[in-house]
Amino acid sequence: MKVTIKEIATDAGVSVSTVSRVISNNPKISESTKEKVRESIERLNYKPNIMARGLVKKRTGILGVIMPKEAITLFSSPFFIEVMQGISLKGKERDYYIMYDFCKNEKEEYEGTKKLVESGLVDGICLMSTRKGDKSIKYLKELQFPFVIVGEPEEKDEVLWVDNNNLKATYDMVKKVISKGENSAVFIGGDKNLTVTTNRVEGFKKACKELNIQSVVHLGKDFSREEGFRLAEIIFAKENYKNFIVSDDNLLKGFLEYVEKFNIKNINIGSFNRTNLKRIWKNKVFLLDIKPEKLGIEAVNLLIDNILGDSKFTNKVIDIELN
Amino acid sequence: MKVTIKEIATDAGVSVSTVSRVISNNPKISESTKEKVRESIERLNYKPNIMARGLVKKRTGILGVIMPKEAITLFSSPFFIEVMQGISLKGKERDYYIMYDFCKNEKEEYEGTKKLVESGLVDGICLMSTRKGDKSIKYLKELQFPFVIVGEPEEKDEVLWVDNNNLKATYDMVKKVISKGENSAVFIGGDKNLTVTTNRVEGFKKACKELNIQSVVHLGKDFSREEGFRLAEIIFAKENYKNFIVSDDNLLKGFLEYVEKFNIKNINIGSFNRTNLKRIWKNKVFLLDIKPEKLGIEAVNLLIDNILGDSKFTNKVIDIELN
DNA sequence: ATGAAAGCGCTAACAG
DNA sequence: CTGTTAGCGCTTTCAT
Numbered sequence: 001m002k003v004t005i006k007e008i009a010t011d012a013g014v015s016v017s018t019v020s021r022v023i024s025n026n027p028k029i030s031e032s033t034k035e036k037v038r039e040s041i042e043r044l045n046y047k048p049n050i051m052a053r054g055l056v057k058k059r060t061g062i063l064g065v066i067m068p069k070e071a072i073t074l075f076s077s078p079f080f081i082e083v084m085q086g087i088s089l090k091g092k093e094r095d096y097y098i099m100y101d102f103c104k105n106e107k108e109e110y111e112g113t114k115k116l117v118e119s120g121l122v123d124g125i126c127l128m129s130t131r132k133g134d135k136s137i138k139y140l141k142e143l144q145f146p147f148v149i150v151g152e153p154e155e156k157d158e159v160l161w162v163d164n165n166n167l168k169a170t171y172d173m174v175k176k177v178i179s180k181g182e183n184s185a186v187f188i189g190g191d192k193n194l195t196v197t198t199n200r201v202e203g204f205k206k207a208c209k210e211l212n213i214q215s216v217v218h219l220g221k222d223f224s225r226e227e228g229f230r231l232a233e234i235i236f237a238k239e240n241y242k243n244f245i246v247s248d249d250n251l252l253k254g255f256l257e258y259v260e261k262f263n264i265k266n267i268n269i270g271s272f273n274r275t276n277l278k279r280i281w282k283n284k285v286f287l288l289d290i291k292p293e294k295l296g297i298e299a300v301n302l303l304i305d306n307i308l309g310d311s312k313f314t315n316k317v318i319d320i321e322l323n
Numbered sequence: 324m325k326v327t328i329k330e331i332a333t334d335a336g337v338s339v340s341t342v343s344r345v346i347s348n349n350p351k352i353s354e355s356t357k358e359k360v361r362e363s364i365e366r367l368n369y370k371p372n373i374m375a376r377g378l379v380k381k382r383t384g385i386l387g388v389i390m391p392k393e394a395i396t397l398f399s400s401p402f403f404i405e406v407m408q409g410i411s412l413k414g415k416e417r418d419y420y421i422m423y424d425f426c427k428n429e430k431e432e433y434e435g436t437k438k439l440v441e442s443g444l445v446d447g448i449c450l451m452s453t454r455k456g457d458k459s460i461k462y463l464k465e466l467q468f469p470f471v472i473v474g475e476p477e478e479k480d481e482v483l484w485v486d487n488n489n490l491k492a493t494y495d496m497v498k499k500v501i502s503k504g505e506n507s508a509v510f511i512g513g514d515k516n517l518t519v520t521t522n523r524v525e526g527f528k529k530a531c532k533e534l535n536i537q538s539v540v541h542l543g544k545d546f547s548r549e550e551g552f553r554l555a556e557i558i559f560a561k562e563n564y565k566n567f568i569v570s571d572d573n574l575l576k577g578f579l580e581y582v583e584k585f586n587i588k589n590i591n592i593g594s595f596n597r598t599n600l601k602r603i604w605k606n607k608v609f610l611l612d613i614k615p616e617k618l619g620i621e622a623v624n625l626l627i628d629n630i631l632g633d634s635k636f637t638n639k640v641i642d643i644e645l646n
Numbered sequence: 647a648t649g650a651a652a653g654c655g656c657t658a659a660c661a662g
Numbered sequence: 663c664t665g666t667t668a669g670c671g672c673t674t675t676c677a678t
Contacts, residue, residue, distance in 0.1 A: 002443065004655060015665045020657055028663055047441035051377040052655035056670045060374060062422075069408070081404065085392070088425035097444065099385075099422045102411035118370035120325060120671090121420065327671060338649045343673055351647055375671035379654045443655095 003046045012040040023048060050097075054120075062097045063087075063303060064122035066112055066136065068129040069104050078249075079292045080128065083150060086296020087126065094304050096123075110135045117145050124303045130154060130195070148303040150295055152195045160306055162299045162316045164290055166196055169272075169320040170203030170245060174211070177270035177286045178243045184214035185243035188231050188251055190223035200247055200272075216241065220251065228254020236264070246271040252285070290320055326369045335363040346371060373420075377443075385420045386410075386626060387445035389435055389459065391452040392427050401572075402615050403451065406473060409619020410449065417627050419446075433458045440468050447626045453477060453518070471626040473618055475518045483629055485622045485639045487613055489519050492595070492643040493526030493568060497534070500593035500609045501566045507537040511554050511578060512570035513546035523570055523595075539564065543574065551577020559587070569594040575608070613643055 009016045014033060021029050022037040040046070054060040065087060067080070084100070091098045099122060101112040109129070113136040116122050124146035127136060130153045140147045141158060149161040170187075178185050187204045189197045201217055208215035218235055220227030228251035235241060236258070244267060246252040252271040259267070273287040298316045332339045337356060344352050345360040363369070377383040388410060390403070407423070414421045422445060424435040432452070436459040439445050447469035450459060453476045463470045464481060472484040493510075501508050510527045512520045524540055531538035541558055543550030551574035558564060559581070567590060569575040575594040582590070596610040621639045 002441075005657095006655080016655090017657075017666080018664060021664085024657085026663095030663060033664080045441075047438075047443075049378070049655050050442045050444045051374050051383060052670090053657075054374040054670095055372070055378055055655080055672090056657045058670075084423070085425050088423070092424075097422055098424075099420055100407070100411070101415075101421075102408050115370070116420075118325070118368070119373045120370075121373045328673095329671080339671090340650080340673075341648060344648085347673085349647095353647060356647080372671050375654090376673075377654095378656085378671080379673045381654080 002049070003044045005046070005048070008037065008040045008044060008046050011044060012037045058120075059123050059307075060097075060121060061095060062099055062122045063091060063124050063126060063300065064113075064116040065098060065100045065126045066109050066116075066128060067100055067102045068106075068109055069102065070129070082292035083128070083296040083299075086293035086298075087300050088296075089293070090297040090300040094300070096300070096304060106131060106135070110139065114139060117143065124148070124307045126150065126299055126303060146303060146306045148299045148306070150299050152199070156315070160302045160315060162295050162302060162318065163195075164295065165317045165319045166199035167203035167206075169288060169290075170200040171207045172203075173245060173270040173286065173288060174204055174207035177245070177268050178207075178211065178213070179268075180211060182211075182213050182243055184216055184239075184241060185245065186216045186218060186235055186241045187245045187247070188228065188235070188255060189217070189219045189247035190227065190251060191221065192219045197247065200245075204245055213243075223248040223250055225250040225254035225257070227251060228256075229258050231255070232258035236262070242267050244269045249273055256285075288320060291318075294318060325372070326367045328369070328371070331360065331363045331367060331369050334367060335360045381443075382446050382630075383420075383444060384418060385422055385445045386414060386447050386449060386623065387422045387424060387436075387439040388449045389432050389439075389451060390423055390425045391429075391432055392425065393452070405615035406451070406619040406622075409616035409621075410623050411619075412616070413620040413623035417623070419623070419627060429454060429458070433462065436462060440466065447471070447630045449473065449622055449626060469626060469629045471622045471629070473622050475522070479638070483625045483638060485618050485625060485641065486518075487618065488640045488642045489522035490526035490529075492611060492613075493523040494530045495526075496568060496593040496609070496611060497527055497530035500568070500591050501530075501534065501536070502591075503534060505534075505536050505566055507539060507562075507564060508566035508568065509539045509541060509558055509564045510568045510570070511551065511558070511574055512540070512542045513550065513574060514544065515542045520570065523568075527568055536566075546571040546573055548573045548577035548580070550574060551579075552581050554578065555581035559585070565590050567592045572596055579608075611643060614641075617641060 005016050005019050008019045012019065014037060018029065018033060019037055022034050050061065088098055099116070101116065103109040103112050113125055116125060125140060127147060127149045130149055130151050132154055137153065137159065147160065149159060151161065152163045153159055153161050174185065185208055187201060189200060191197060197219065204217070205215045218231050220231050232255045246255055246269060252273065269284065270286040271288065272290050295318065298318060302314070302316060328339050328342050331342045335342065337360060341352065341356060342360055345357050373384060411421055422439070424439065426432040426435050436448055439448060448463060450470060450472045453472055453474050455477055460476065460482065470483065472482060474484065475486045476482055476484050497508065508531055510524060512523060514520060520542065527540070528538045541554050543554050555578045567578070569578055569592060575596065592607065593609040594611065595613050618641065621641060625637070625639060
């Protein structure tokens, strides 16, 4: 059977509370007993029972992550996988376990959130999506239960959230990629209902305005390769534009497919990117890594700080650096 | 504060043990009291504390999933995301929570496994990878701790595992796609060290032999689009082959890229596939959906059955149906 | 059919 | 500095 704190106490010749104190590294315990106890712990391979600890501390050391199904299919999934990796990495580092709940729809998200909270299983929740009038957010807010959102929420007060500075990044990218003296630039984006799209378009327009060039925006219905190709068809049917900002990986791939197919030359492209297109396209496209893993890392940091009471509502807008 | 079993007891005018019995639907409790207690539970929105329950029952209702980082990058990630969705789906259905541990390397996998087991946090473990001389498997076996592997393990005795019947599926595919009278067929696959590759090659060769055609095998170093394209270059440089079996999504994409670029006509292609290529290619390629979600579902079923003691070591080889 | 009480493994006062 | 004790919320004998 599994070794318990009691056996360690007996083995080390001390009381259970002393063992407990050694585990939490209580400074009041003498180095000599600490030594003794640690030796026993090591030798008997003792691991504290999380359940028992959680029961008394009212803290489990577990974080819950709500994954919306749409989010998985909406973007190309590497984004979410990478955010998850960031979450996992930082979770481990700060000694938290991560529990994921994949949800099929908004209702499941809400119910999953409630269930996780009410079962007392998690200390905090990470929401991977935001919606208009999000019920989960409302619920968590009312309960004052610690949570963080990956992405920019509609209502920003009293919520913890992490997102890239999409507006600034797009703005900077335009300035970098598109030289003065051009007369127009085209933005190719995905779903118009997403904050990420809105923000990038805004940054795009702002920069175009300052450069005094015409801004053309084309938004597809999703972020797929097919949409990228389709939008390219539409765009080039109109005019031989020369400057492009592409909002996502797969859109770019589709766009480039068109460009290559019809052998279009002398164009400038800036794109938000994660996958390794560099090898083939490095000389033609300015690629900006949006580092989804960092989003996960920061989300977890914010959340744990909040749980531990170390922080108030300091959100994190991550500046993507142009390289 | 959260409502406890005690408050339900008081509210319903019974003892805590009665409430507990109602929750576990103990047949000895009269319908009338059950009714009464359930009403209280409902009204006060009572949810049992998982930690407290876990402590006494020595069972947490949590499953741990070990995700190898390589696995995430090796294949195109949709595969794993979909397996995860299957795991989540079935987990929910059978009332289990899922805890994921993303690992950077074999060492982390082993340590993650140990930690999960030793903390008493999970009732069972799902391994998403197998390696030669896998330490995690050895550890879990020795402890007789319930676990399941997604994929075909090296050592098959006393382990629970789930995998597609890759040999049979490839065999069937050859028979379906390649008509008699041809003189050769090419298999395009990824990493040769993976069981999935070995099995598919075997099925391929077997079918070719029966059809009395020459079998040509080309394996890339990974399953990427780039490799698909590169292999196509190599293959077509040799000879104008006409029959192809492609082992994965991205390989196929790269292969088709080449085929389209050089306008190659009149070839037969069969491929294992998940993404929606159908729209563009449905008339040219025979696509076989390998349904990763099902793998996840079956893995969880096997694992939970094992935890509950309902099963011995009945592995599950899933037949992919040709449609 | 139901209640009383013990106890799962741990932490946190309280005492000394 | 360390031990004693109560109790976290629940399930499970053991009574009745």
